Amino acid sequence: MIVEVGNAVDGVQVGQRVVVNPLLGCTARGFRDLCPNCARGEPNLCLRFHQGTVSAGTMIGFCRDTGGSWSPSFVAHRSQVIPVPDSLSDEEAVLAEPFGVALHAVLRNRPGDDQTVLVLGAGIIGLLTVAAIRAVGSRARVIVTARYPFQAEAAARLGADVVLRARRGADLYRQVAQITGAEVLKPVIGRPLVQGGADIVFDCVGTGRTIDDALRLARAGGRVVLVGLASSPSGVDWTPVWLHEVEIRGAVAYAVEEFRGERVDAVRLAVRLMAEKAVDLKPLVTHTFALADYRRALETVTSKGSSGVIKAVFAFEPSDVVKTSS
Ligand SMILES: [Zn+2]
Incomplete structure (x- = not known):
C-alpha cells in the first residue's frame, strides 16, 4: 500500500494497493537515455546497476538507499509501481x-x-x-x-x-x-x-x-x-x-516479454494473469508471520519437511508503517 507520494509523481495515490517490480534499471535510476539492454526491454540486464540517483544494487532490497520488503516501508520509483486490482487478494499480489x-x-x-x-x-x-x-x-x-x-x-x-x-x-x-x-x-x-x-x-x-x-x-x-x-x-x-x-x-528476474502479440512487463503480466484467474496461486502462501517473528519465519522456511511451507510472507499492520517525512 502506498503511504507517501513524491511531489513529481502522478497517477498513484496514497492508500492504493500496489506491488513493485523491484529492478533498479536505468529508468528507476533516473536516466532518461536508456542503456542498450533497458532500451530493449531487458532491465534485468541493465548496464548501470551501479550508477545514477540511487546506490549500487540490482533491485530494491539489494540497494542501501531503497530499503526492502523486510520492513514496514521502502521507497520505489514511479516506474516500478504496479497497481493491484480489487479482484486480487494481498496473498496473491505478494506472489507477483x-x-x-x-x-x-x-x-x-x-x-x-x-x-x-x-x-x-x-x-x-x-x-x-x-x-x-x-x-x-x-x-x-x-x-x-x-x-x-x-x-x-x-x-x-x-x-x-x-x-x-x-x-x-x-x-x-x-x-x-x-x-x-x-x-x-x-x-x-x-x-x-x-x-x-x-x-x-x-x-x-x-x-x-x-x-x-x-x-x-x-x-x-x-x-x-x-x-x-x-x-x-x-x-x-x-x-x-x-x-x-x-x-x-x-533466466534472471523479469523483463518485457512478448505475450499474445503485445510486449508486457513480466511482473505486470503476473498481476494480470492472476486477476484474470488464469491461475490460482493463493494456496501457495502457506504461512504468514509478523515481521517481529522473523526468526520463526526463517526456521519455518528452512525446515520444509516438517513445516509444509511453500511460500511464507510477512503481514504488516497499518500501525507498523513509518512515514519518511510529514
Ligand atoms: Zn539500463
Whole structure:
C-alpha cells in the first residue's frame, strides 16, 4: 500500500494497493537515455546497476538507499509501481514478483504443445514455473520432481502431468526415460546419460547435482534453463553440452516479454494473469508471520519437511508503517 507520494509523481495515490517490480534499471535510476539492454526491454540486464540517483544494487532490497520488503516501508520509483486490482487478494499480489520470474523463464523458453518439459524442483519457483507454463496456454507435457508430498500435490494441482518423487539417481533417470520413451545409457566412464529425454529442462534448484541431472536428462539438441540461483556448482560433467549439443540458458528476474502479440512487463503480466484467474496461486502462501517473528519465519522456511511451507510472507499492520517525512 502506498503511504507517501513524491511531489513529481502522478497517477498513484496514497492508500492504493500496489506491488513493485523491484529492478533498479536505468529508468528507476533516473536516466532518461536508456542503456542498450533497458532500451530493449531487458532491465534485468541493465548496464548501470551501479550508477545514477540511487546506490549500487540490482533491485530494491539489494540497494542501501531503497530499503526492502523486510520492513514496514521502502521507497520505489514511479516506474516500478504496479497497481493491484480489487479482484486480487494481498496473498496473491505478494506472489507477483516470483511469478514474474517464472513467466520470464517460460516466455523466453516457451515450450511447444507437443514438447516435453522437465521441471527440477518443486519449491516456490519450480511450482510457479509449472503454473506459468499453463497460464501462458502451453499444453506441453510437464514432468516435475518434488521432494515432499505437499509439493507433489501442489505441482499436480497447478497442471503438472507427472510428478516424480525420485529426485536423483538411477530411479529418476529410469522414470524420465520411461515417460519420454528414451533409453538410459551407462557410459564406460561417468554417470548415466539419457538418449532421448526432455525437450526443455527448467532447473529450479541450481545445485551441481541438479545441473548435472538437467544436462543428462535433456534430449540431444535440447535446452536447459537455469532458473535457480546457480553460482559455483561443483561436480558438473559438461559432456552433454558438446556430445548432445545441449543448450544452456540463464533466466534472471523479469523483463518485457512478448505475450499474445503485445510486449508486457513480466511482473505486470503476473498481476494480470492472476486477476484474470488464469491461475490460482493463493494456496501457495502457506504461512504468514509478523515481521517481529522473523526468526520463526526463517526456521519455518528452512525446515520444509516438517513445516509444509511453500511460500511464507510477512503481514504488516497499518500501525507498523513509518512515514519518511510529514
Ligand atoms: Zn539500463
